């Protein structure tokens with residue numbers, strides 16, 4: 001009898017600890033400070049890799065330039081979502097560069113850029129919440145070559161310096177899912 005009560009206390013304590021870990025993580029998530037991938041994905045993020053070039057951050061470009069973002073491969077027309085809550089500070093069309101693009105400003109000195117769109121669904125000055133649709137994938141600007149797979153060119157700049165978006169997207173999503181899974185399996189294994 002006593003032992004089963006002890007076991008109950010242990011289970012209860014483990015439950016409380018798991019719950020607090022879960023909510024601590026959720027607390028980080030709710031203010032929407034983390035970045036999500038602009039292209040919804042069930043499994044791995046697909047980085048463009050075709051006959052014309054690679055879409056990883058920092059890969060070489062013409063004239064000794066380096067790729068300042070990542071190219072997220074997706075069919076034309078795929079909705080693109082804001083990676084983080086922020087304000088649209090610029091939309092435009094650069095036929096020999098970004099094509100149709102959206103630029104957003106976020107707290108803590110962050111800027112995000114989404115380029116080569118087929119359609120822009122936001123206006124300058126709008127506040128857009130993370131996850132809301134800002135446009136559609138296209139092949140505008142210098143992504144119009146037939147051998148270039150359709151993608152969104154996605155940049156994150158921190159205090160004006162381009163950083164690897166994969167570091168930001170991944171840490172946020174890695175932080176979220178495993179903890180959620182833990183509590184679900186915990187409840188399944190420990191509750192009647």
Ligand SMILES: [Zn+2]
Nearest residue numbers: 069070071153
């Ligand atoms: Zn690119």
